[in-house]
Amino acid sequence: MPLKDRLFLGRRLPEVRDPRFSGKLFVIEGADGSGRSTQIAQLTKWLEANGYAVRHMGLRRSNLVSEELEQAKQGNILTHTTLSLFYATDFFDQLVHEIVPALRAGLIVLADRYIYTLIARNLVRGANRAWTYNLYSPAIMPDAVFYFRVGAKQLVERNFQKNSTLDYWESGMDLGLSRDMFDSFVAYQRLLQTEFQRMQKENGFEIINANLKVETIQRELRKKIGAMLNLSQ
Amino acid sequence: MVSQKRHYSGKLIAVEGLDGSGKSTQIYLVKRWLELEGYRVFFTEWNSSILVRKSTMKGKKRQLLTPTTFSLIHATDFADRYERQILPLLRAGHIVLADRYIFTALARDAVRGVDREWVTELYNFAVHPDITFYFRVPLEISLNRILEGRPALKYHEAGLDMGWSTDPYESFRIFQGKVFAEYEAMREQFGFTCVDATEEIHVQQAKVRQTIREHIDLPAYRRRLCP
Numbered sequence: 001m002p003l004k005d006r007l008f009l010g011r012r013l014p015e016v017r018d019p020r021f022s023g024k025l026f027v028i029e030g031a032d033g034s035g036r037s038t039q040i041a042q043l044t045k046w047l048e049a050n051g052y053a054v055r056h057m058g059l060r061r062s063n064l065v066s067e068e069l070e071q072a073k074q075g076n077i078l079t080h081t082t083l084s085l086f087y088a089t090d091f092f093d094q095l096v097h098e099i100v101p102a103l104r105a106g107l108i109v110l111a112d113r114y115i116y117t118l119i120a121r122n123l124v125r126g127a128n129r130a131w132t133y134n135l136y137s138p139a140i141m142p143d144a145v146f147y148f149r150v151g152a153k154q155l156v157e158r159n160f161q162k163n164s165t166l167d168y169w170e171s172g173m174d175l176g177l178s179r180d181m182f183d184s185f186v187a188y189q190r191l192l193q194t195e196f197q198r199m200q201k202e203n204g205f206e207i208i209n210a211n212l213k214v215e216t217i218q219r220e221l222r223k224k225i226g227a228m229l230n231l232s233q
Numbered sequence: 234m235v236s237q238k239r240h241y242s243g244k245l246i247a248v249e250g251l252d253g254s255g256k257s258t259q260i261y262l263v264k265r266w267l268e269l270e271g272y273r274v275f276f277t278e279w280n281s282s283i284l285v286r287k288s289t290m291k292g293k294k295r296q297l298l299t300p301t302t303f304s305l306i307h308a309t310d311f312a313d314r315y316e317r318q319i320l321p322l323l324r325a326g327h328i329v330l331a332d333r334y335i336f337t338a339l340a341r342d343a344v345r346g347v348d349r350e351w352v353t354e355l356y357n358f359a360v361h362p363d364i365t366f367y368f369r370v371p372l373e374i375s376l377n378r379i380l381e382g383r384p385a386l387k388y389h390e391a392g393l394d395m396g397w398s399t400d401p402y403e404s405f406r407i408f409q410g411k412v413f414a415e416y417e418a419m420r421e422q423f424g425f426t427c428v429d430a431t432e433e434i435h436v437q438q439a440k441v442r443q444t445i446r447e448h449i450d451l452p453a454y455r456r457r458l459c460p
Binding site: 013015068071072077079082085086130131 | 291305345358
Protein backbone atom coordinates (compact mmCIF):
# COMPACT_ATOMS: atom_id res chain seq x y z
CA MET A 1 0.00 0.00 0.00
CA PRO A 2 1.65 3.24 -1.07
CA LEU A 3 -0.68 5.26 1.16
CA LYS A 4 0.38 7.24 4.18
CA ASP A 5 3.72 8.46 2.91
CA ARG A 6 2.46 11.86 4.01
CA LEU A 7 -0.09 13.27 6.43
CA PHE A 8 -2.10 15.43 4.04
CA LEU A 9 -3.12 14.72 0.49
CA GLY A 10 -1.52 17.94 -0.63
CA ARG A 11 -1.68 21.16 1.25
CA ARG A 12 -1.56 21.42 5.01
CA LEU A 13 -4.62 22.05 7.11
CA PRO A 14 -4.06 25.28 9.08
CA GLU A 15 -5.84 23.84 12.12
CA VAL A 16 -3.27 21.06 12.55
CA ARG A 17 -0.03 22.31 14.04
CA ASP A 18 1.50 19.04 15.18
CA PRO A 19 1.13 16.36 12.53
CA ARG A 20 1.83 13.38 14.76
CA PHE A 21 -1.16 11.11 15.25
CA SER A 22 -1.28 7.83 17.09
CA GLY A 23 -4.69 6.78 15.76
CA LYS A 24 -5.51 5.21 12.41
CA LEU A 25 -7.94 6.17 9.68
CA PHE A 26 -9.54 3.46 7.59
CA VAL A 27 -11.87 4.38 4.76
CA ILE A 28 -14.58 2.29 3.14
CA GLU A 29 -15.70 3.56 -0.26
CA GLY A 30 -18.41 2.16 -2.49
CA ALA A 31 -21.85 2.88 -3.89
CA ASP A 32 -25.09 2.77 -1.92
CA GLY A 33 -26.00 -0.86 -1.51
CA SER A 34 -22.43 -2.13 -1.71
CA GLY A 35 -22.61 -3.23 1.92
CA ARG A 36 -20.46 -0.56 3.57
CA SER A 37 -22.48 -0.07 6.73
CA THR A 38 -22.86 -3.81 7.43
CA GLN A 39 -19.12 -4.27 7.21
CA ILE A 40 -18.38 -1.20 9.31
CA ALA A 41 -20.74 -2.40 12.06
CA GLN A 42 -18.97 -5.77 12.18
CA LEU A 43 -15.52 -4.21 12.10
CA THR A 44 -16.47 -1.97 15.00
CA LYS A 45 -17.62 -4.94 17.04
CA TRP A 46 -14.40 -6.78 16.34
CA LEU A 47 -12.16 -3.79 17.11
CA GLU A 48 -13.98 -2.99 20.34
CA ALA A 49 -13.82 -6.63 21.39
CA ASN A 50 -10.06 -6.31 21.01
CA GLY A 51 -9.91 -3.17 23.12
CA TYR A 52 -9.67 -0.53 20.39
CA ALA A 53 -11.76 2.61 20.64
CA VAL A 54 -13.57 3.39 17.41
CA ARG A 55 -15.05 6.58 15.98
CA HIS A 56 -17.17 6.83 12.85
CA MET A 57 -17.40 9.48 10.19
CA GLY A 58 -19.45 9.78 7.04
CA LEU A 59 -20.87 12.26 4.62
CA ARG A 60 -23.45 14.83 5.70
CA ARG A 61 -22.83 14.34 9.40
CA SER A 62 -21.31 17.67 10.44
CA ASN A 63 -22.78 19.93 13.09
CA LEU A 64 -22.32 22.87 10.83
CA VAL A 65 -24.20 22.08 7.62
CA SER A 66 -25.63 18.54 7.64
CA GLU A 67 -29.21 19.72 8.15
CA GLU A 68 -29.00 22.24 5.35
CA LEU A 69 -27.35 19.72 3.02
CA GLU A 70 -30.17 17.28 3.67
CA GLN A 71 -32.65 20.01 2.76
CA ALA A 72 -30.69 20.91 -0.35
CA LYS A 73 -30.95 17.27 -1.42
CA GLN A 74 -34.72 17.38 -1.13
CA GLY A 75 -35.10 20.18 -3.63
CA ASN A 76 -32.55 20.55 -6.41
CA ILE A 77 -31.91 24.21 -5.66
CA LEU A 78 -28.17 24.64 -5.44
CA THR A 79 -25.91 24.84 -8.46
CA HIS A 80 -22.99 22.44 -8.86
CA THR A 81 -20.14 24.64 -7.62
CA THR A 82 -22.19 25.70 -4.62
CA LEU A 83 -23.17 22.16 -3.77
CA SER A 84 -19.63 20.83 -4.03
CA LEU A 85 -18.34 23.62 -1.78
CA PHE A 86 -21.16 22.90 0.66
CA TYR A 87 -20.16 19.24 0.81
CA ALA A 88 -16.55 20.24 1.32
CA THR A 89 -17.62 22.46 4.23
CA ASP A 90 -19.41 19.49 5.76
CA PHE A 91 -16.37 17.28 5.28
CA PHE A 92 -13.81 19.67 6.76
CA ASP A 93 -16.07 20.53 9.68
CA GLN A 94 -16.09 16.86 10.69
CA LEU A 95 -12.40 16.49 9.95
CA VAL A 96 -11.36 19.40 12.15
CA HIS A 97 -13.81 18.94 15.00
CA GLU A 98 -14.01 15.17 15.21
CA ILE A 99 -11.49 13.21 13.18
CA VAL A 100 -8.32 15.10 14.02
CA PRO A 101 -8.99 15.03 17.80
CA ALA A 102 -9.88 11.32 17.57
CA LEU A 103 -6.71 10.46 15.67
CA ARG A 104 -4.69 12.56 18.07
CA ALA A 105 -6.20 10.61 20.98
CA GLY A 106 -5.22 7.31 19.37
CA LEU A 107 -8.65 6.14 18.21
CA ILE A 108 -9.43 4.05 15.17
CA VAL A 109 -11.56 6.11 12.79
CA LEU A 110 -13.75 4.19 10.36
CA ALA A 111 -14.97 6.44 7.58
CA ASP A 112 -18.11 5.43 5.73
CA ARG A 113 -16.98 7.18 2.52
CA TYR A 114 -14.40 9.90 2.38
CA ILE A 115 -13.18 12.52 -0.07
CA TYR A 116 -12.98 10.01 -2.94
CA THR A 117 -16.75 9.74 -3.31
CA LEU A 118 -17.02 13.53 -3.19
CA ILE A 119 -14.27 13.90 -5.80
CA ALA A 120 -15.80 11.27 -8.09
CA ARG A 121 -19.25 12.88 -7.84
CA ASN A 122 -17.77 16.24 -8.81
CA LEU A 123 -15.79 14.86 -11.71
CA VAL A 124 -18.67 12.98 -13.33
CA ARG A 125 -20.59 16.28 -13.17
CA GLY A 126 -17.96 17.92 -15.31
CA ALA A 127 -15.97 19.68 -12.59
CA ASN A 128 -12.43 20.69 -13.33
CA ARG A 129 -10.06 17.99 -12.05
CA ALA A 130 -7.38 20.37 -10.70
CA TRP A 131 -9.99 22.49 -8.93
CA THR A 132 -11.59 19.45 -7.32
CA TYR A 133 -8.30 17.94 -6.14
CA ASN A 134 -7.19 21.28 -4.76
CA LEU A 135 -10.43 21.56 -2.82
CA TYR A 136 -9.75 18.36 -0.91
CA SER A 137 -5.99 18.60 -0.79
CA PRO A 138 -5.83 19.57 2.92
CA ALA A 139 -7.62 16.30 3.85
CA ILE A 140 -5.82 13.80 6.08
CA MET A 141 -4.36 10.86 4.18
CA PRO A 142 -6.03 7.61 5.25
CA ASP A 143 -4.01 4.61 6.42
CA ALA A 144 -5.98 2.44 4.01
CA VAL A 145 -8.89 2.79 1.58
CA PHE A 146 -11.07 -0.21 0.82
CA TYR A 147 -13.13 0.20 -2.29
CA PHE A 148 -16.18 -2.05 -2.47
CA ARG A 149 -16.80 -2.90 -6.09
CA VAL A 150 -20.18 -4.18 -7.19
CA GLY A 151 -21.51 -4.48 -10.73
CA ALA A 152 -24.09 -1.85 -11.70
CA LYS A 153 -26.79 -4.49 -12.23
CA GLN A 154 -26.21 -6.05 -8.80
CA LEU A 155 -26.36 -2.58 -7.29
CA VAL A 156 -29.79 -2.03 -8.75
CA GLU A 157 -31.00 -5.25 -7.18
CA ARG A 158 -29.59 -4.37 -3.77
CA ASN A 159 -31.06 -0.88 -3.89
CA PHE A 160 -34.49 -2.27 -4.66
CA GLN A 161 -34.15 -4.77 -1.84
CA LYS A 162 -33.22 -2.01 0.57
CA ASN A 163 -35.51 0.87 -0.40
CA SER A 164 -37.82 -0.53 -3.06
CA THR A 165 -37.05 2.61 -5.10
CA LEU A 166 -34.01 4.18 -6.70
CA ASP A 167 -32.69 7.36 -5.08
CA TYR A 168 -32.72 10.52 -7.23
CA TRP A 169 -29.11 11.47 -6.43
CA GLU A 170 -27.69 7.93 -6.45
CA SER A 171 -29.23 7.68 -9.93
CA GLY A 172 -27.49 10.90 -10.96
CA MET A 173 -30.79 12.27 -12.24
CA ASP A 174 -29.45 15.83 -11.98
CA LEU A 175 -26.98 15.04 -14.77
CA GLY A 176 -29.68 14.46 -17.36
CA LEU A 177 -28.06 11.25 -18.61
CA SER A 178 -31.48 9.79 -19.24
CA ARG A 179 -35.01 10.62 -18.23
CA ASP A 180 -35.48 6.97 -17.41
CA MET A 181 -34.39 6.44 -13.81
CA PHE A 182 -33.14 2.91 -14.34
CA ASP A 183 -31.03 3.85 -17.37
CA SER A 184 -29.74 6.89 -15.52
CA PHE A 185 -28.82 4.84 -12.45
CA VAL A 186 -26.83 2.32 -14.45
CA ALA A 187 -25.09 5.00 -16.55
CA TYR A 188 -24.27 7.12 -13.50
CA GLN A 189 -22.89 4.24 -11.46
CA ARG A 190 -20.71 3.21 -14.41
CA LEU A 191 -19.32 6.73 -14.66
CA LEU A 192 -18.51 6.70 -10.94
CA GLN A 193 -16.86 3.31 -11.26
CA THR A 194 -14.65 4.59 -14.04
CA GLU A 195 -13.55 7.47 -11.84
CA PHE A 196 -12.90 5.12 -8.95
CA GLN A 197 -10.81 2.85 -11.13
CA ARG A 198 -8.73 5.81 -12.11
CA MET A 199 -8.33 6.89 -8.49
CA GLN A 200 -7.56 3.34 -7.45
CA LYS A 201 -4.49 3.33 -9.67
CA GLU A 202 -3.35 6.74 -8.48
CA ASN A 203 -4.02 6.20 -4.79
CA GLY A 204 -3.51 2.50 -4.23
CA PHE A 205 -6.95 1.54 -2.95
CA GLU A 206 -7.57 -2.02 -1.87
CA ILE A 207 -10.29 -3.39 -4.10
CA ILE A 208 -12.86 -5.53 -2.36
CA ASN A 209 -15.12 -7.69 -4.45
CA ALA A 210 -18.39 -6.76 -2.77
CA ASN A 211 -20.35 -9.39 -4.69
CA LEU A 212 -18.95 -11.96 -2.25
CA LYS A 213 -20.65 -13.09 0.96
CA VAL A 214 -20.69 -10.74 3.95
CA GLU A 215 -18.53 -13.10 6.06
CA THR A 216 -15.95 -13.53 3.31
CA ILE A 217 -15.57 -9.78 2.92
CA GLN A 218 -15.36 -9.26 6.68
CA ARG A 219 -12.62 -11.89 6.97
CA GLU A 220 -10.61 -10.15 4.29
CA LEU A 221 -11.02 -6.73 5.92
CA ARG A 222 -10.00 -8.06 9.33
CA LYS A 223 -6.94 -9.70 7.83
CA LYS A 224 -5.82 -6.45 6.24
CA ILE A 225 -6.67 -4.10 9.08
CA GLY A 226 -5.40 -6.60 11.66
CA ALA A 227 -2.03 -6.70 9.93
CA MET A 228 -1.76 -2.92 10.19
CA LEU A 229 -2.60 -2.99 13.89
CA ASN A 230 -0.53 -6.11 14.65
CA LEU A 231 -3.74 -7.78 15.67
CA SER A 232 -4.76 -11.35 15.00
CA GLN A 233 -8.21 -12.04 13.62
CA MET B 234 -13.91 25.50 -11.40
CA VAL B 235 -16.97 23.38 -11.61
CA SER B 236 -18.74 25.19 -14.39
CA GLN B 237 -16.67 26.07 -17.40
CA LYS B 238 -15.74 29.71 -17.84
CA ARG B 239 -18.00 30.92 -20.60
CA HIS B 240 -17.78 33.89 -22.82
CA TYR B 241 -19.77 36.83 -21.56
CA SER B 242 -20.45 40.28 -22.96
CA GLY B 243 -21.06 42.13 -19.68
CA LYS B 244 -18.52 43.99 -17.60
CA LEU B 245 -17.69 43.46 -13.97
CA ILE B 246 -16.57 46.30 -11.72
CA ALA B 247 -15.58 45.54 -8.13
CA VAL B 248 -14.59 47.72 -5.22
CA GLU B 249 -12.25 46.50 -2.51
CA GLY B 250 -10.63 48.07 0.52
CA LEU B 251 -10.62 48.04 4.29
CA ASP B 252 -13.78 48.58 6.31
CA GLY B 253 -14.15 52.33 6.54
CA SER B 254 -12.35 53.07 3.27
CA GLY B 255 -15.54 54.54 1.81
CA LYS B 256 -15.84 52.00 -1.00
CA SER B 257 -19.57 51.39 -0.56
CA THR B 258 -20.27 55.10 -0.95
CA GLN B 259 -18.19 55.19 -4.12
CA ILE B 260 -19.82 52.15 -5.76
CA TYR B 261 -23.25 53.57 -4.89
CA LEU B 262 -22.35 56.79 -6.70
CA VAL B 263 -21.16 54.78 -9.71
CA LYS B 264 -24.49 52.95 -9.73
CA ARG B 265 -26.46 56.20 -9.63
CA TRP B 266 -24.35 57.70 -12.40
CA LEU B 267 -24.76 54.72 -14.74
CA GLU B 268 -28.48 54.39 -14.01
CA LEU B 269 -29.16 58.05 -14.65
CA GLU B 270 -27.19 57.88 -17.88
CA GLY B 271 -29.41 55.00 -18.98
CA TYR B 272 -27.02 52.05 -18.94
CA ARG B 273 -27.78 48.41 -18.17
CA VAL B 274 -26.27 48.33 -14.72
CA PHE B 275 -26.86 45.97 -11.87
CA PHE B 276 -25.63 46.26 -8.31
CA THR B 277 -25.36 42.78 -6.81
CA GLU B 278 -27.24 42.66 -3.59
CA TRP B 279 -25.55 39.60 -2.21
CA ASN B 280 -28.75 37.75 -1.48
CA SER B 281 -27.63 34.20 -1.02
CA SER B 282 -29.91 31.17 -0.78
CA ILE B 283 -31.65 30.69 2.54
CA LEU B 284 -29.94 27.35 3.07
CA VAL B 285 -26.44 28.68 2.72
CA ARG B 286 -27.21 31.77 4.72
CA LYS B 287 -28.66 29.67 7.53
CA SER B 288 -25.48 27.62 7.86
CA THR B 289 -23.25 30.68 7.79
CA MET B 290 -25.27 32.39 10.49
CA LYS B 291 -25.37 29.29 12.63
CA GLY B 292 -21.62 28.79 12.31
CA LYS B 293 -20.91 32.34 13.32
CA LYS B 294 -23.41 32.53 16.13
CA ARG B 295 -22.32 29.30 17.76
CA GLN B 296 -18.68 29.97 16.97
CA LEU B 297 -18.32 26.64 15.20
CA LEU B 298 -16.09 27.94 12.45
CA THR B 299 -12.38 27.25 12.13
CA PRO B 300 -10.18 28.93 9.49
CA THR B 301 -10.84 26.18 6.90
CA THR B 302 -14.60 25.96 7.41
CA PHE B 303 -14.87 29.75 7.66
CA SER B 304 -13.21 29.92 4.28
CA LEU B 305 -15.34 27.14 2.76
CA ILE B 306 -18.70 28.37 4.00
CA HIS B 307 -17.98 31.80 2.57
CA ALA B 308 -16.83 30.27 -0.69
CA THR B 309 -20.10 28.32 -0.81
CA ASP B 310 -22.03 31.49 -0.21
CA PHE B 311 -20.08 33.32 -2.90
CA ALA B 312 -20.49 30.48 -5.41
CA ASP B 313 -24.21 30.52 -4.83
CA ARG B 314 -24.49 34.25 -5.57
CA TYR B 315 -22.02 34.01 -8.40
CA GLU B 316 -23.73 31.20 -10.28
CA ARG B 317 -27.26 32.43 -9.72
CA GLN B 318 -26.72 36.15 -10.13
CA ILE B 319 -23.38 37.57 -11.25
CA LEU B 320 -22.61 35.20 -14.10
CA PRO B 321 -26.11 35.24 -15.62
CA LEU B 322 -26.08 39.05 -15.50
CA LEU B 323 -22.71 39.18 -17.21
CA ARG B 324 -23.89 36.72 -19.84
CA ALA B 325 -26.95 38.90 -20.42
CA GLY B 326 -24.65 41.85 -21.11
CA HIS B 327 -24.92 43.98 -17.98
CA ILE B 328 -22.46 46.17 -16.20
CA VAL B 329 -22.31 44.43 -12.86
CA LEU B 330 -21.16 46.30 -9.77
CA ALA B 331 -19.87 44.35 -6.79
CA ASP B 332 -19.24 45.79 -3.35
CA ARG B 333 -16.35 43.45 -2.40
CA TYR B 334 -15.43 40.46 -4.49
CA ILE B 335 -13.16 37.43 -4.13
CA PHE B 336 -10.23 39.56 -2.95
CA THR B 337 -11.95 40.22 0.36
CA ALA B 338 -12.07 36.48 0.93
CA LEU B 339 -8.50 35.94 -0.23
CA ALA B 340 -7.19 38.62 2.15
CA ARG B 341 -9.31 37.54 5.12
CA ASP B 342 -8.57 33.82 4.73
CA ALA B 343 -4.83 34.37 4.33
CA VAL B 344 -4.88 36.38 7.55
CA ARG B 345 -6.57 33.42 9.26
CA GLY B 346 -3.66 31.20 8.22
CA VAL B 347 -5.28 29.40 5.29
CA ASP B 348 -2.88 28.41 2.50
CA ARG B 349 -2.90 31.25 -0.06
CA GLU B 350 -2.60 29.02 -3.11
CA TRP B 351 -5.34 26.75 -1.88
CA VAL B 352 -7.86 29.56 -1.42
CA THR B 353 -6.84 31.27 -4.67
CA GLU B 354 -7.49 28.05 -6.54
CA LEU B 355 -10.76 27.58 -4.64
CA TYR B 356 -12.06 30.85 -6.10
CA ASN B 357 -10.75 30.31 -9.56
CA PHE B 358 -14.23 29.42 -10.88
CA ALA B 359 -15.03 33.14 -10.70
CA VAL B 360 -14.09 35.51 -13.52
CA HIS B 361 -11.82 38.37 -12.58
CA PRO B 362 -13.34 41.85 -12.67
CA ASP B 363 -12.69 44.11 -15.66
CA ILE B 364 -11.83 46.83 -13.15
CA THR B 365 -11.07 46.38 -9.46
CA PHE B 366 -10.93 49.66 -7.59
CA TYR B 367 -8.85 49.45 -4.46
CA PHE B 368 -9.69 52.24 -2.03
CA ARG B 369 -6.45 52.75 -0.21
CA VAL B 370 -6.54 54.41 3.12
CA PRO B 371 -4.06 54.53 6.02
CA LEU B 372 -5.02 52.06 8.71
CA GLU B 373 -5.52 54.69 11.41
CA ILE B 374 -8.03 56.62 9.32
CA SER B 375 -10.14 53.58 8.47
CA LEU B 376 -10.08 52.45 12.09
CA ASN B 377 -11.27 55.84 13.28
CA ARG B 378 -14.07 55.91 10.71
CA ILE B 379 -15.28 52.46 11.74
CA LEU B 380 -14.85 52.66 15.48
CA GLU B 381 -16.44 56.07 15.87
CA GLY B 382 -20.07 55.70 16.76
CA ARG B 383 -19.91 51.93 16.63
CA PRO B 384 -20.12 50.50 20.11
CA ALA B 385 -20.02 46.75 19.46
CA LEU B 386 -17.86 44.71 17.09
CA LYS B 387 -19.00 41.25 16.06
CA TYR B 388 -16.94 38.22 17.05
CA HIS B 389 -15.56 37.29 13.61
CA GLU B 390 -15.52 40.85 12.38
CA ALA B 391 -13.11 41.70 15.18
CA GLY B 392 -11.06 38.55 14.46
CA LEU B 393 -11.63 37.36 18.02
CA ASP B 394 -11.56 33.75 16.81
CA MET B 395 -7.84 34.11 16.20
CA GLY B 396 -6.97 34.79 19.83
CA TRP B 397 -4.65 37.71 19.09
CA SER B 398 -6.23 39.71 21.87
CA THR B 399 -9.24 39.33 24.14
CA ASP B 400 -10.09 43.01 23.68
CA PRO B 401 -12.36 43.33 20.64
CA TYR B 402 -10.96 46.72 19.65
CA GLU B 403 -7.34 45.68 19.97
CA SER B 404 -8.12 42.46 18.08
CA PHE B 405 -9.90 44.39 15.31
CA ARG B 406 -6.91 46.71 15.02
CA ILE B 407 -4.51 43.78 14.59
CA PHE B 408 -6.87 42.06 12.17
CA GLN B 409 -7.33 45.13 9.96
CA GLY B 410 -3.57 45.71 9.94
CA LYS B 411 -3.03 42.22 8.60
CA VAL B 412 -5.81 42.59 6.02
CA PHE B 413 -4.20 45.84 4.88
CA ALA B 414 -0.90 44.03 4.31
CA GLU B 415 -2.71 41.37 2.24
CA TYR B 416 -4.39 44.01 0.05
CA GLU B 417 -1.06 45.70 -0.51
CA ALA B 418 0.46 42.36 -1.56
CA MET B 419 -2.41 41.70 -4.02
CA ARG B 420 -2.31 45.12 -5.70
CA GLU B 421 0.08 44.19 -8.47
CA GLN B 422 -0.79 40.53 -8.76
CA PHE B 423 -4.41 41.30 -9.62
CA GLY B 424 -3.91 44.71 -11.22
CA PHE B 425 -5.99 46.79 -8.82
CA THR B 426 -6.75 50.38 -9.79
CA CYS B 427 -5.66 52.32 -6.73
CA VAL B 428 -7.78 55.21 -5.47
CA ASP B 429 -6.53 57.51 -2.72
CA ALA B 430 -9.42 57.19 -0.26
CA THR B 431 -8.28 60.13 1.83
CA GLU B 432 -9.36 62.57 -0.89
CA GLU B 433 -12.76 64.23 -0.95
CA ILE B 434 -15.59 61.96 -2.04
CA HIS B 435 -16.44 63.81 -5.25
CA VAL B 436 -12.77 63.98 -6.25
CA GLN B 437 -12.44 60.21 -5.86
CA GLN B 438 -15.69 59.68 -7.76
CA ALA B 439 -14.51 61.81 -10.68
CA LYS B 440 -11.39 59.66 -10.99
CA VAL B 441 -13.42 56.46 -10.74
CA ARG B 442 -15.80 57.60 -13.49
CA GLN B 443 -12.89 58.62 -15.69
CA THR B 444 -11.30 55.17 -15.32
CA ILE B 445 -14.60 53.48 -16.17
CA ARG B 446 -15.03 55.62 -19.28
CA GLU B 447 -11.52 54.72 -20.40
CA HIS B 448 -11.93 50.97 -19.90
CA ILE B 449 -15.51 50.33 -20.90
CA ASP B 450 -17.22 51.21 -24.14
CA LEU B 451 -20.25 52.60 -22.32
CA PRO B 452 -22.53 53.22 -25.35
CA ALA B 453 -22.57 49.45 -25.93
CA TYR B 454 -24.36 49.08 -22.60
CA ARG B 455 -27.29 51.46 -23.22
CA ARG B 456 -30.64 50.12 -22.12
CA ARG B 457 -32.39 48.47 -25.02
CA LEU B 458 -35.90 49.07 -23.80
CA CYS B 459 -37.56 52.38 -23.08
CA PRO B 460 -38.46 52.60 -19.41
